[in-house]
Amino acid sequence: MMQSPLLTAALSSFSAWGAVLLSPITLDPSSSSSTPNAALLKATLLLLACRLLLATLRIWSEPDSRDKAIQALLWTCIGTISLWMLAVLFGAPLFELVEETWLAAAFVATLVVFPASCGVGGDGEAWRRVVSSTGRLKTTTERLAYYPLTLGILGAWLGAGALSLDWQTDMQRWPVPVVYGALVGSSAGYAVAVAADHVAEEEGRA
Template structure:
């Protein structure tokens, strides 16, 4: 494992964090009264778009999983369509899970679905960019000792931290503090965002700290 690989991972993560920061400040230049709390649904859409776009650009620029095989245009189109289907399936699956865990079924359906979209953006989109629409690769990466690169190791950590942040964000909702950020699903989306950012920061540092102990199958 080279230090340059870890630096490249760190720089890509910093750009992902920067995309979230941009999603907070850039819309305020064009939209009146824009804020994360007051116009939360708008921010969720913008943040999802920014993070997805940056992930795609970074994947095309960095190409962490470069394949020696050349794929045809039809194969690339099919792969892209599969990725879109996987993303939509992820959004609907998360939506159903949230409802099963107590989210309003009809009253706040749009809010719940956009929460599913932002969580899919933080978890499913990086998986699709790095691993593609390959469930076997997903199961391998998220199994014990299944990672084969620092990118997959980082993917593990950022995905888990996003889920953990979303779960922790749900804890204050039933409390009677009557804060505006306790409205469903603001605290959950903020928790997922902070968890995603924490994973982006912690994973390269953890990999660098443990670089001598980490071994990968393809090394």
């Protein structure tokens, strides 16, 4: 890890929120567009550009970050497909709003899968620890991969729960709650990762 955990977490979170704020993903009834697709596509591309820039600056990994960034792009594509399948399994429409579902999956994958892949890379043992348990995470990189990834996906799932509420607001339209839920979850994940890393450091000194 070339930067401090706090700086890594801050840059990762702020860049994600910046990408969304520059292309607000809402459904404005006065807008000529009836879907948030254009805004979501713009946000995803902006987020990907930010992620690639941060990877170039070696925010998540050691000097071999170029190879890890290439691997991360591949895993982001795989993550997009996997998240789309999960969304459909959990009730997303299969034959309707197809573009919205794919764009949401791409956004969430870029948000959480890319940085995790860029940090952990092809380290199979590290991935097993990241996927299996928080208690066995050994490094700062693994914590910064696990918590944003897990809480980001959890946030997307919880955000989808807003679709069933009878609020009748534009923010409830698919997939807006999922996108913002993933954003909140990943940001919380970075905060937890920094805290967990600090605790691990203190325990190591004891």
